[in-house]
Amino acid sequence: MSTLGSIFVLLGLVGFIWGIVRLIRQRKHPLTKRLNLIILVGGLVLLIAGGPLVDTKAASGSPQQTSSTSKTKALSAKQQRQLKSEKARGKVLLAAKAKKTSELKALRKQEASLESEASSQVAASSEAEASSSRAASEAASKEASASQVAASEQAAAASSQAVAVAQAAKQAEEAQKSAAKEQAAQTQQATTNEGDMNTAEQGTIIGNSRSKIYHVPGQAGYHMNSANAVYFNSEADAQAAGYRKALR
Structure with a gap:
């Protein structure tokens, strides 16, 4: 019945609209106007007849729609409960x-604190080692300085001793030279006093037969042992005899 009512309503609506359009366009032809009027009336009748049938279908379908709506509401309530459960x-x-994140942050903070403490301990240990190394280096430097000072003092003492020995040797040598000079002077004086050892009065040029050197008055070796003395009247005679002049 609902389908038939829908068909009636549809045909009535089409006929009604068709009749109105034809009446407006063909008002001058009586036959056509009458036909269009019949179509218009028939469409109106079909429209009126099919209306109740469609309303009955709508009325009969209303409980089902209500049931569907209640089911939809029930499903919506269930979904809402599930949604609330999911939200919770x-x-x-x-x-x-959030709790795990907070715990992780606390652990990271504790780890950073431990790392900082370890770094501080390492720095303190390094500083202690550096201080110990500096102390050892300073002690070694002081010991080396003390050794150098002791060596310098020993060297100075040895140098002073060497200087003293050298001075003593020089003084002894000078004393020996002085004694030798004094002895030579005494010997020369004795030779001069004896007469046979004085060669200064025998001639102007005196040569030494051993060394082949001649001396002139004023030179150091002018007075010598008469046993070695050779007398010349001039330097030319001495040189001709193969003698050379003394340097001093």
């Missing part, structure tokens, strides 16, 4: 995640 679970998960 999400909140719990978020709270657990």
Whole structure:
């Protein structure tokens, strides 16, 4: 019945619209106007007849629609409960995640604190080692300086001793030279006093037969042992005899 009512309504609506359009366009032809009027009336009748049938279908379908709406509401309530449950679970998960994040931050902070403490201990240990090394270096430097000072003092003492020995040797040598000079002077004086050892009065040029050197008055070796003395009247005679002049 609902389908038939829909067909009637559709045909009536089409006929009604068609009749109105034809009446407006063909008002001058009586036959056509009458036909269009019949179509218009028939469409109106079909429209009126099919209306109740469609309303009955709508009325009969209303409980089903109500049931569907209630089911939809029931499903929506269930979905809402599930959604609320999911939201609550999400909140719990978020709270657990926040707690874990907080614990992780605390662990990282503790780890950073431990690393900082370890770094401080390493720095303190390094500083202590550096201080110990500096102290050892300073001690070694002081010991080396003391050794150098002792060596310098020993060298100075040895140098002073060497200087003293050298001075003593020089003084002894000078004393020996002085004694030798004094002895030579005494010997020369004795030779001069004896007469046979004085060669200064025998001639102007005196030569030594051993060394082949001649001396002139004023030179150091002018007075010599008469046993070695050779007398010349001039330097030319001495040189002709193969003698050379003394340097001093």
